[in-house]
Each structure stands twice: as C-alpha cells, then as structure tokens.
Amino acid sequence: MRSLHAALLAGILVVFAPVAAQATVMLHRSADELAAMSDAVVVASAERDAGGGVVAESRWLAGRIVTEVPIRVRVAVAGPWGAGASVTLRLPGGVVGDTGQRVSGAPVFRAGESYLLFLQRLPDGAWTVLDMSAGMLPLSVDPARGLLVHPSRAEGIRFVEPAGGRVVEVAAAGEPLAPFVARLRRSAR
Amino acid sequence: MRLAALAAALSLAAPEARAWCRTTTMPAQPDPLVCPAEGRPLAWPSGCAGFRFDPTVRPDPGDIAPAELERALDGAARAWAGLSCGGSAGASPSFALARLPDAVTDAGYEGLGRDTNTVAFRRTWGLDAFHPPDAAAVTVVTFGARSAAILDADTDLNLRGPSNPRGFRFATDGDAASADLQTVLTHELGHLQGLAHSGRREAVMWFQAGRGEQRQTPTDDDAAGLCDAYPPGASVCDPSAAGAVLRGGGVGCAAGSGGGAGAWWLLGLAALIARRRG
Numbered sequence: 001m002r003s004l005h006a007a008l009l010a011g012i013l014v015v016f017a018p019v020a021a022q023a024t025v026m027l028h029r030s031a032d033e034l035a036a037m038s039d040a041v042v043v044a045s046a047e048r049d050a051g052g053g054v055v056a057e058s059r060w061l062a063g064r065i066v067t068e069v070p071i072r073v074r075v076a077v078a079g080p081w082g083a084g085a086s087v088t089l090r091l092p093g094g095v096v097g098d099t100g101q102r103v104s105g106a107p108v109f110r111a112g113e114s115y116l117l118f119l120q121r122l123p124d125g126a127w128t129v130l131d132m133s134a135g136m137l138p139l140s141v142d143p144a145r146g147l148l149v150h151p152s153r154a155e156g157i158r159f160v161e162p163a164g165g166r167v168v169e170v171a172a173a174g175e176p177l178a179p180f181v182a183r184l185r186r187s188a189r
Numbered sequence: 190m191r192l193a194a195l196a197a198a199l200s201l202a203a204p205e206a207r208a209w210c211r212t213t214t215m216p217a218q219p220d221p222l223v224c225p226a227e228g229r230p231l232a233w234p235s236g237c238a239g240f241r242f243d244p245t246v247r248p249d250p251g252d253i254a255p256a257e258l259e260r261a262l263d264g265a266a267r268a269w270a271g272l273s274c275g276g277s278a279g280a281s282p283s284f285a286l287a288r289l290p291d292a293v294t295d296a297g298y299e300g301l302g303r304d305t306n307t308v309a310f311r312r313t314w315g316l317d318a319f320h321p322p323d324a325a326a327v328t329v330v331t332f333g334a335r336s337a338a339i340l341d342a343d344t345d346l347n348l349r350g351p352s353n354p355r356g357f358r359f360a361t362d363g364d365a366a367s368a369d370l371q372t373v374l375t376h377e378l379g380h381l382q383g384l385a386h387s388g389r390r391e392a393v394m395w396f397q398a399g400r401g402e403q404r405q406t407p408t409d410d411d412a413a414g415l416c417d418a419y420p421p422g423a424s425v426c427d428p429s430a431a432g433a434v435l436r437g438g439g440v441g442c443a444a445g446s447g448g449g450a451g452a453w454w455l456l457g458l459a460a461l462i463a464r465r466r467g
Contacts, residue, residue, distance in 0.1 A: 025373055027323040027357075037322065063297015064319060064329065092318040092329075099300065100214060100334040103319050103327055104380070120322070128318040135321075159396070 024104030026134055028159040031118075031170055031180075035187040038130050039121040040079025043139070043181070044071040046109035047086065054111050058094030065101040067094035069109055071117070077181050078188030079119065089119070090126040105132040105157035114139045116149050116177070116184075133157065140174060148174030209394065209414030210385035212330070214337050224385065229337040231330070231383045236424030238339070239287040240266070240381065243294050243309035248348060248359055253370065257361045262288055262308070265374035268393075268405060269382065272412035280421030282412070286382060296343060298331045304341045306381060308374065310348040314356055320345065325357040325368050328377050342381040346373070365401035372404050379407070384414045 035041055046054040047070040058067040073085040081087060093102040107129045109115070118135035119127050129135045133152055140148050151170040170180075215228030242262050247255070266288040274280050294305045315322045319329060324347055331341040349356035360367035372393075379394050387394035389410045407415075 024321070024324050024328070025326040025368065025376070026321065027325065029323055062317075063295070063299065064317075066318060090318050095334045098334050098336075099298075099331060099340070101298065101329060101331045102212075103329045122318065123316050126318070131321045131323045134323070157396070 024132060024157045026105065026131060026157045026159055029131065029134065031137065031184065032187040034118040034130060034135055035078070035184040037120075038078065038118040038135070038188060040081065040119040040127070041077035041184055041188050042071075042073045042079060042081065042087075042117050042119065043075035043077065043114060043177070044073045044087070044117055045114040046071050046111065048111050052111055054109050056094070056109075058096050060096060064092070065094045065096050065099070067091045071109070074114060075181065077116075077184055087119075087127060090122070090128050092128075092132070103132075105134065107133045107136045116181075137170060139177065142174065145174070145176055147177040149177050149180050150174045208389045208392065208410045209387045209417070211414060211418055212380065212383050212385045214332065214334060230418065231332050231337050231339050232418045233284065233383065233424075234336070234338040235426055236283050236419065237285040237287065237426040238306060238342075238381065239289040240306035240308055240342075240344075240378070241289045241292045241294065243307050244291045245293055246310040246312050246348060248310060248370075249350075252358060252367070253361055258370075261361050261371040261374060264371050264405065265378050268375050268407055269378060269415070272407055272415055273409075274412065274416035274421050275409075282415040282419040283421055283424040284382065284415065284419035285426060286378060296345070298329075298341045298343075300340070304331075306341060307343045308346070308377075309344070310346045312348055312350045312353045312356070314347045314353050320347070322355060325359075326373050326377060328380050330380065339381075339383060344374075344377045344381070346370075360401070363401050363403055367401060369401060369403045369405075372402065375405050375407070379411060379414075382415060383418050384411070387411065387414065 029037070046056075049055050054069065056067050056069045058065055060066075068088050068090055070086055070088045073081050073083055073087060076082050076085070091106055093106045094100070116137040116139065118130040120130040120135075121127055134157055135152070137152050138150050140150060142148050149170060151172060210224035211230040211232075213228030213230050247253075248258065253261070266286055269286050271281055274282060289305075292305060294307045294309075296307070296309070298304050311320070314320045314324075320327060326344060326346050328342060328344045330339060332339050346359065347353070347356045349358050358364075358367045359370040359373070361370050363369065375393050384394050386396040387410055389395060389408065391404075391408055392410045393404055393407045394411055394414065395404070
C-alpha cells in the first residue's frame, strides 16, 4: 500500500476526465464485471511530452481516425505487464489535419492524472480501454483517506440499465484504492 | 435556523444544471449536466442533412417486423421536424433532417464527396476501438476541425445474432428486456444534428435509458438546443450540398430523392422556404 501511494501521490491531480459528447449507448457494468471482461487491469497515467502535455498521435485507420496514447503502468492489477511497463493504447477518434472525428464516450487522458483502467486486447493485437470511458476510473488523493478511486464519469455514454437490475457502482465520494484493487484481483480473469 | 438559511442561500446560489448542450470541436463535457466549456459548437453548415439506412443487416422479423422497422426509422427522423423555437411567430429551427432512400454503404469517412450519413445494424462487433463490447449503439461524427462544420455522422447498432451473441435485442413494442429502437435512433439523430447530452431527465438527449423505456419525442429543451444551433431564418439549405447528395454523398438536401420516406421532409423544406420568402 505504501508503494502504491509512493507511485501515485506525485503528480496526481484529478479533474474528472472529459470525454466526447456524441452518443454511445452502453450497457451499464459494475467494476467487478468490467474486471472479469478485461484482458488487463492497471493503474496508469499517460506519458507526457516535453511541454507537459499528453503524448498522443492520431492517424487514419480503415476510414476512421484513431489516436495512440502511450501510458505508464504504475500498478499491475491483472494482465501481462508489471509496474513500470509502457503500453500504447489505441483510442477512437482524434484530429488529423483539418478533419476531426469523435465517437461518444471515447476516453480522454489528462496530463498528470492517474486512472484505474480496464483494458481490452483487439484482434490485431492493439490495446484499448474496455467500454471506452466507462472502463476508466479516475483517482484522487484524499489527505485523510489516501488514494481514492472514483466512478467513471462516462459523459459521452448513454447507459442502458442491465436486465438483472441496477449496477452497484463505485461510491461517488471515492473508495480507497487498495481494497478496491484487491477486490478486482479476485474478479479479473 | 441558520443552517436552513444557509442551505437556502446555497440553493439559490448554486448554478442550475444546464439543460440542452451542443457538441463542440473539443472532447470535453466534464459532466453530463454541464455543457462542454471548450471548443466551438458543431453544426451542419447547409441547414439540412440526410441519413440513409443500410439494409444489409436487419433485425429478426420476429423481433421487429419490416413495417415496424420502417416506422421507427421514419419516426425518429420525423420527430425532429417542426419543433418550435417559441416566440409569438412560433418559428422553427432552420434545419431539416431527412431520411434518404436506403443504400448499401461502406463504413468510414473518405472525404471525397461519396460519404453518407449511415444508420446500420451490425452483426460483427468488438473488432476495433470504435465498437466496445457493451455498446448498443455508437455514432461516429466527423467534422472540420477549423470550421466546426459537421461532415459526416454514422450510427452503428449492435444487433444480437448467431455471430454476435453479446449484441443487443432491439424492439419497438416497449419490451422490457430490449432497447427501444426508436428511442435510441431519435437520440442518435439528435447527436447527428450537433446536440450533446441534456441535463433534463425527460429530454430525448438525457444520457440514460432503461431497458424498454420509450422516450421518442423531443421536448422543449431538445428544441431549444436545436434552435440555438440553427436559429430560425439563420440557415439556408445549400443546393450545392444537395448536389452532393444526389451523387450519393452524405450532406443533405434530399431534393430529388423522390417520394416515400423523404416526401414528408420535402414538404417541410418547401414550407420553410416559403416562410422565409414570405
């Protein structure tokens, strides 16, 4: 837990991550369900360039614009990497030249922020955030409670309630990260 | 007593959740109840836009009969027509949305004048970053980064089938276990026109929907958003864009698209033009 704090305390400033505003209609999942569906779960932050911004490169891929964002793994919860690994995520949308493209709920990384990420491996081997911004839980530091994980804001997503009833969500005020991660380790495949 | 007064004061001072919002050039709507603060709001430049249904994949007729599918597609487009911007004249937004004749189209955006705003059911899903496994519907919007003009908008629906067992079942009868097709489409078409999510629970552009929930009619709040994007009398349907449509492009005016699904829209457009000239 202490190492978790040391890895994350520096530089964490959570302003909830904004996401695109177009529509995606998505089934509402709990964090445990997302963990069970994920190919990897990590605590990570986006790599930063010399100017302090997020490293990101957009390009065309099969008629769509994708943006590739390298992230640094701080804590490996489940999956093939260890702490310190650099992984490049492929995210939907971006801007190339004078053309922009967005899809609802696409995850957006902010410089200096850390997230608990549920990741999906695509058929071509690339990695992306599972269920877009729904699979991206922001972290914050609370002087009294330590590191906290918050619910995804998922602003570009319109949620459909699950058939089996309501989802048990992460508490809006945040939950301590360490026991949350321990729980997810049991859920992750 | 003091606490009550303080609470009342805070209540008065707290900013009311913004209702309708518009999509901007920046991916920034930090809270679904707060409008995007960054970027320029997106809008179609021509005062009109059309979409085509790609009939390659259709729902099982046992779930949605062909006539019901047509009704949902037409109804979702028609729902946005004739909204009132208020005022004594009762003017409407200067924008017309049309369902154009069905066409089999390629997904993606080329920018060569052949792009079409497409609504399509998909029976393969989850193969790329644009189609997350739990998504029932996804809309990809292409726009000019400098002009803030919407160039293209495609909606994919994640249809359950033998090759896509995790897809969604859609319905038009309010079935409690299914996503209501017309509700989803009406919401997506709001995004096609440049609207973001609204902070009003009853609005079509509200960001949540229960299974089987039907919310198919734009409210005054939805209308206000559209009126902001397309104030009465501010936009004119650009005939050159219509030409692009006639050649199969995605931008709008469906003049010449003939009768059937597009006829109601042509009538609306004629009324709009007549009103402007009057």
